[in-house]
Amino acid sequence: MGGWWPWRIPWKRRRAWLSGRGLCGIVRAWERATMTQQHSPCHGAAGTLHVTLDELRERGPLFHAxxxxxxxxDGLHVGHQRILKTAVAQAAGGAAPVALTFHPHPRAVVGSxxxxxxxxxxxxxACIRAFGVQCTVCLRFDADLARLPATDFVQAVLVKGLAARGVVVGENFRFGHRAQGTPQLLRELGHRLGFAVTVVEPVRCGGDIVSSSLVRRRLLEGDVEAAARxxxxxxxxSGRVVRGDGRGRTLGFxxxxxxxxxELLLPGEGVYRVRFWRDGMEALPALAVISSRPTFTAGPVALEVHILDFSGDLYGEAVEVEFLDRVRGIVRFRSAEELRRQIQQDxxxxxxxxxxxxxGRPQPAASSCGGPRA
Structure with missing residues (x-):
């Protein structure tokens, strides 16, 4: 009998194909990818799904796995990045790497x-997605979620809502009513309910455990370089350009x-070297001042940015200010002329x-996220 037939292939090669290393393996991989996309509510969307506890209970699994x-x-610091990278690296068997986060912040509901x-x-x-996560599930943190016992949280959210095959958390992760759930309890529940659990050790920087609280503290101190590390x-x-009193223009700057x-944190008062990002355009070298303008009539703390070698109308634009380093602290000058001379030096x-x-020249647009490095 002529032609190409499977039984003409030696048995070892046929077994390799049938066990997943040949055509069957390719088909199965395609089926897993297709199934993951078909069952992903984020497929083709912006990559974020906002849900409540009731919606998870009513809709059932949002994903295949x-x-x-x-x-x-918050901030997506290096500790967060390690958790995300671990989840993406471990995702297997057609399971989609997903990030589960909460909004508003739990302390807004159960704290001060x-x-x-x-x-x-x-x-x-957007930053979470840059690390290879397929979807961010933003679970609304409300009184109902705060009252949910730890075991019920795992059953309702992770097992029934997200069809979790694996879970990655940090050592300080707590969940359930009164934060009674611990990583150890999560491991026990995972063993019982059929999902793997990885607990990622904290990242240290200069002897300190990296946390969002530490980032906030460094920013309030004005140490933006430490925060960047x-x-x-x-x-x-991020913010929007609004009209001011025009005092900078009268000073020549x-x-x-x-x-x-x-909702965002403003770094401590001071003069900073920054990059000024216009929406969809390049970054412009600039100098920023965060102060209550003590040389003149003191008022609320404000952010003003002098863009080097720039002329144009920015009113109403959505912009971002990227803090590079601190030039000096805020001083109350005796006159506007003394302030002008200091600005020249700055x-x-x-x-x-x-x-x-x-x-020294405008820089091309780039992501504000770290993202995985080659």
């Missing part, structure tokens, strides 16, 4: 109030008055530093 990284992920955020929820989701990238603050997103120092860094 997942490998879940759990955390608040949420701390100021390091990034908006949209920016957080914790984040693995410079801190960025026009500024863009940036109104930050109200601008000259910033220009020299940008030139030394090779960044």
């Amino acid at each position: 997942t490998w879940v990284a759990i955390g608040n992920f 109030g949420a701390p100021p955020a390091l990034m908006t929820l949209a920016a957080r989701s 914790l984040l693995d990238r410079p801190f960025r603050l 026009p500024t863009a008055n940036v109104l930050p997103d109200p 601008v000259a120092a910033a220009r020299a530093r940008f030139a030394a860094d090779g960044q």
